[in-house]
Amino acid sequence: MYLLRKWGYYHRKMRRGDFTRPTELMSDEIFNQTVGIVGLGRIGAAAAEMYHALGARVIGYDPVYNASLEPFLDFVDFETLIKESDIVQVHIPLTPENKGMFSANEFAKMKDDAILVNQSRGELVDTAALIVALKYHEIGGAALDVLEGEEKIFGRKFEDVGSLPDEYTELINLPNVVMSPHSAYYTKMAVKNMFL
Structure with missing residues (x-):
């Protein structure tokens, strides 16, 4: 919803003192969207x-x-899903066959305002290709709870933010990205269940 409502762009504008609502930031209703779920x-x-x-x-x-x-x-093939979806949500395990299944080729086929939501495994998405697609508006946004190589970053505190890998810094600073440190699962009940 954050991405659909373009709040990242509004936050960036408001930090500069601009509280206007330009036409290009008008959003759409969820009931007008096609949501594609990868992994059922x-x-x-x-x-x-x-x-x-x-x-x-x-x-x-x-x-x-x-x-x-x-x-x-409605069940569809993968190609149809990425072409028709306004929101693509990924819920599959990582296997050698699907590593990098979202890369430049897939982003080029997606709608230019489509939102990618990855809560599965970071390696399903080619991060470099995702950054290019986001910066050049090949897709509209990304909500990421997982990233490639996250084990080197997530769960750690960096005193020198400049020591973060460039791609993490780029993603954090894009207004069309919402990112969390693999914490979508992180609830009291989920943690309790992990130890039962």
Whole structure:
């Protein structure tokens, strides 16, 4: 919702004292969006149900067909999903076959205002290609809870921010990116369940 409503751009403007609402920052309603879910296991299926409840058109891609999801989404192939989706949400495990499955080729096929949400594994997305796609408006935004090589960064505190890898600094400073340090799962219940 942060990206859909373009709040990053508004925050950047307001820090400069500009509290106007320009036409180019007008957003759309979620019920006018097509949401593509990549990976329809427990989490992907729950996301599909939530987006459906909000009135979005939901399409999904998964190698395993699950008829119980038909009331919430239409199954499509991966190519159709990336071309038709306004929001692409990723919920798949990392395998040698899908490493880098979101790269320059996929970003070029996505809508230029599409939002990529990755809560799965960082290595599913080619970070360098993502930065280019974001900077040159090949896609509209990215919400990232995971990143390539995150084990060197996430969970650590850097006294010298200048020592962060360039791609992390670039992503943090883009107004069309929301990033968290692999903390989407980080709730009291989830942590408790990890140790049961």
